[in-house]
Amino acid sequence: MAQLTLKDVRKVYDSKVEAVRSFNLTIADGEFVVFVGPSGCGKSTTLRMIAGLEDITSGTVSIDGRVVNDAHPKDRDIAMVFQNYALYPHMTVYKNMAFGLMLRKLPREQIRERVERTAILLGIDKLLDRRPKALSGGQRQRVALGRAIVREPKVFLFDEPLSNLDAKLRVQTRTEIKNLHQRLRTTTVYVTHDQEEAMTLGDRIVVMSDGRIQQVDTPLRIYRAPVNRFVAAFLGAPPMNFLNGTLNSREGGIWFDFADTLPLRMLDRHADALRPHLGRPLVLGFRPSATSESPTGKFAGQGNAMRLEAAVVEPMGEVMDVSCRTPKGQPVVVRIASRDDLKAPGPIELHLDMDHVHIFEPGEFGRNLVV
Amino acid sequence: MSDPATRSRRSFSVPRALGFAALVVLGATFTAPFLWQVLISLSSLTDVDLLTRTGFPPVLKPENYPQVFRKVEFARYFFNSFFVAGWVTLLQVITSAMAAYAFSRIRWPMRDRVFLLYLATLMIPGVVLMVPNFAIVLGLGMFNTYWGLIVPAAFSAYGTFLLRQFMLTIPTSLDEAAAIDGAGHWRVFTQVVLPLARPGLIVLAIFTFLGNYNSFFWPLILTKDDNLRVLPIGLLAFDSTYGRETPLIMAGSLMAMVPPVLVFVVLQKYLVKGIQLGAVKG
Ligand SMILES: Nc1ncnc2c1ncn2[C@@H]1O[C@H](COP(=O)(O)OP(=O)(O)OP(=O)(O)O)[C@@H](O)[C@H]1O
Ligand SMILES: [Mg+2]
Numbered sequence: 001m002a003q004l005t006l007k008d009v010r011k012v013y014d015s016k017v018e019a020v021r022s023f024n025l026t027i028a029d030g031e032f033v034v035f036v037g038p039s040g041c042g043k044s045t046t047l048r049m050i051a052g053l054e055d056i057t058s059g060t061v062s063i064d065g066r067v068v069n070d071a072h073p074k075d076r077d078i079a080m081v082f083q084n085y086a087l088y089p090h091m092t093v094y095k096n097m098a099f100g101l102m103l104r105k106l107p108r109e110q111i112r113e114r115v116e117r118t119a120i121l122l123g124i125d126k127l128l129d130r131r132p133k134a135l136s137g138g139q140r141q142r143v144a145l146g147r148a149i150v151r152e153p154k155v156f157l158f159d160e161p162l163s164n165l166d167a168k169l170r171v172q173t174r175t176e177i178k179n180l181h182q183r184l185r186t187t188t189v190y191v192t193h194d195q196e197e198a199m200t201l202g203d204r205i206v207v208m209s210d211g212r213i214q215q216v217d218t219p220l221r222i223y224r225a226p227v228n229r230f231v232a233a234f235l236g237a238p239p240m241n242f243l244n245g246t247l248n249s250r251e252g253g254i255w256f257d258f259a260d261t262l263p264l265r266m267l268d269r270h271a272d273a274l275r276p277h278l279g280r281p282l283v284l285g286f287r288p289s290a291t292s293e294s295p296t297g298k299f300a301g302q303g304n305a306m307r308l309e310a311a312v313v314e315p316m317g318e319v320m321d322v323s324c325r326t327p328k329g330q331p332v333v334v335r336i337a338s339r340d341d342l343k344a345p346g347p348i349e350l351h352l353d354m355d356h357v358h359i360f361e362p363g364e365f366g367r368n369l370v371v
Numbered sequence: 372m373s374d375p376a377t378r379s380r381r382s383f384s385v386p387r388a389l390g391f392a393a394l395v396v397l398g399a400t401f402t403a404p405f406l407w408q409v410l411i412s413l414s415s416l417t418d419v420d421l422l423t424r425t426g427f428p429p430v431l432k433p434e435n436y437p438q439v440f441r442k443v444e445f446a447r448y449f450f451n452s453f454f455v456a457g458w459v460t461l462l463q464v465i466t467s468a469m470a471a472y473a474f475s476r477i478r479w480p481m482r483d484r485v486f487l488l489y490l491a492t493l494m495i496p497g498v499v500l501m502v503p504n505f506a507i508v509l510g511l512g513m514f515n516t517y518w519g520l521i522v523p524a525a526f527s528a529y530g531t532f533l534l535r536q537f538m539l540t541i542p543t544s545l546d547e548a549a550a551i552d553g554a555g556h557w558r559v560f561t562q563v564v565l566p567l568a569r570p571g572l573i574v575l576a577i578f579t580f581l582g583n584y585n586s587f588f589w590p591l592i593l594t595k596d597d598n599l600r601v602l603p604i605g606l607l608a609f610d611s612t613y614g615r616e617t618p619l620i621m622a623g624s625l626m627a628m629v630p631p632v633l634v635f636v637v638l639q640k641y642l643v644k645g646i647q648l649g650a651v652k653g
Contacts, residue, residue: 051547051551052550052551053547053550053551072550072555073547073550073551074550074551074552074553074554074555078551079551080547080548080551082544082547082548084542084544086542086544086545086547086548087548088545088548088549088563089545089567090566090567099549099552099562100551100552100553103552103553103554103558104553147548147552151552
């Protein structure tokens with residue numbers, strides 16, 4: 001078990017591509033941290049620097065307080081699960097799992113015992129004599145997992161381990177990985193570009209973009225209080241809605257005025273944060289689920305209504321997703337309680353939970369003014 | 372895939388028949404010279420000219436075969452060829468594999484340029500290298516020794532190229548997994564890359580063995596002792612020293628063909644197995 005620290009870590013490929021810029025993060029002993037972000041944002045690069053597979057251009061990586069920048073991967077006591085599993089094709093499942101232990105010169109008996117115990121834990125004990133070629137995708141994935149677990153390393157590193165599995169198996173294995181972590185409590189760094197995987201697995205999520213950390217926090221806090229528009233847009237499905245407009249002060253409050261739909265009244269507790277931005281172009285964001293047709297409970301109040309044109313309805317059981325448009329055609333998706341009699345196309349009136357409305361500065365990385 | 376049994380039961384068709392006919396003709400074209408060789412090797416020297424007319428020797432002379440061993444040190448030449456080609460093959464596969472690993476797996480400055488430079492040596496014709504090589508071998512005191520026959524052929528840009536290309540197809544994530552599992556370069560090389568490169572190693576081994584087993588000019592200029600002679604030179608003896616004894620040349624070269632054929636037959640089994648191994652994902 002170990003604490004993992006990255007300090008000012010940078011990676012420049014071929015003295016041109018800056019893949020990771022000043023990455024600072026401390027991962028506590030036993031913590032499960034997920035790196036998430038769009039393709040090419042530097043997740044794998046960061047993970048590979050932790051593993052020692054990639055040189056660190058500057059900064060330090062330490063495991064348990066020991067700087068490991070120059071340590072060979074084998075001296076870092078880590079285990080990694082690759083996206084393509086990277087099982088040794090010429091070795092049996094048993095040998096695949098035992099290889100690392102053999103290289104560490106464990107006694108034969110102990111190796112057998114550990115491999116068998118791990119195989120049973122993962123339900124692959126019947127496959128030990130097979131070659132990877134004779135396994136299904138899910139089984140290979142398990143063997144790759146087993147090969148990492150059996151070593152009992154200080155840190156687990158996962159690089160998109162589920163992306164080659166079909167949807168059902170992916171969800172199932174995800175749960176298993178979470179279970180496993182709760183049992184083993186090994187410090188884990190998990191890379192994915194799937195926001196759902198990130199939300200469900202991580203103790204903390206690191207949202208990255210273009211080699212930079214955008215936000216680090218627990219899944220729920222990131223979901224509820226994204227620090228900028230990028231993070232807000234990246235996490236959550238369907239994604240957050242964004243509408244342009246300006247803030248104006250009147251009737252003893254601050255209102256967000258749109259070009260083509262009803263103004264919304266901001267909460268008083270945000271007034272101080274918003275006042276400096278009056279009159280400037282801003283972006284209002286709210287999640288599809290922060291809306292309701294009935295103005296009750298947290299959807300009650302004044303100045304929280306929105307009149308839209310419903311275009312397409314997608315029932316999902318208890319709730320339904322409705323794709324709407326503002327009068328000028330800006331798209332808005334809302335998730336509301338299902339009902340049979342909603343006409344689409346047709347007008348729809350919604351009420352927003354103003355507690356979950358965000359105001360961003362303009363631009364892709366516009367700061368969230370209300371967190 | 373349909374298995375061969377059901378396929379062969381498929382009904383007759385004209386294109387298929389034509390295909391078979393073409394194959395038969397081609398096969399005959401390839402086997403005819405060998406049959407001819409067998410016939411000559413079994414006839415007496417005086418009957419050779421007759422063969423073109425009769426197509427079959429009037430008297431069979433199987434004693435040509437033992438004759439070959441009696442007239443020259445054929446067993447010795449056999450051993451020499453086998454010994455030299457064997458060592459060259461072993462050494463060349465090892466050095467090429469190690470160089471290929473360095474050129475495909477280890478990162479070092481100017482690597483790919485150095486590789487291109489090495490590869491460029493392939494463009495120099497062998498004859499041009501003959502004299503300088505000879506001078507070097509002479510300088511090293513390897514003239515008229517097994518060393519001189521083996522060492523210069525133990526390194527090969529072609530072999531390095533072949534194996535490097537092969538190793539480039541082995542996913543690097545396997546080395547990385549092995550490195551994390553605790554393997555250094557030596558173990559990655561011997562326990563991961565080499566086993567997976569086996570088809571490439573075998574192809575190179577076959578090429579090298581056959582090429583070296585047949586080599587003529589280099590052994591000719593490098594050796595003067597009879598007991599260092601290799602087969603192709605030894606067979607020459609029947610052409611000059613004792614006059615042209617065609618049946619003995621044929622008998623000798625037929626026997627000389629046995630080891631390469633054996634090498635091919637034995638190794639190709641592994642070759643097929645190796646190809647079936649598959650890579651990371653099925
Ligand atoms: N070996 C390399 N040489 C040069 N540039 C590289 C190399 N590896 C990655 N990069 C670049 O570094 C950046 C980050 O790559 P990285 O693989 O870390 O992204 P990622 O977040 O893992 O993306 P994905 O989700 O697609 O795996 C990309 O712009 C990529 O093109
Ligand atoms: Mg990646």
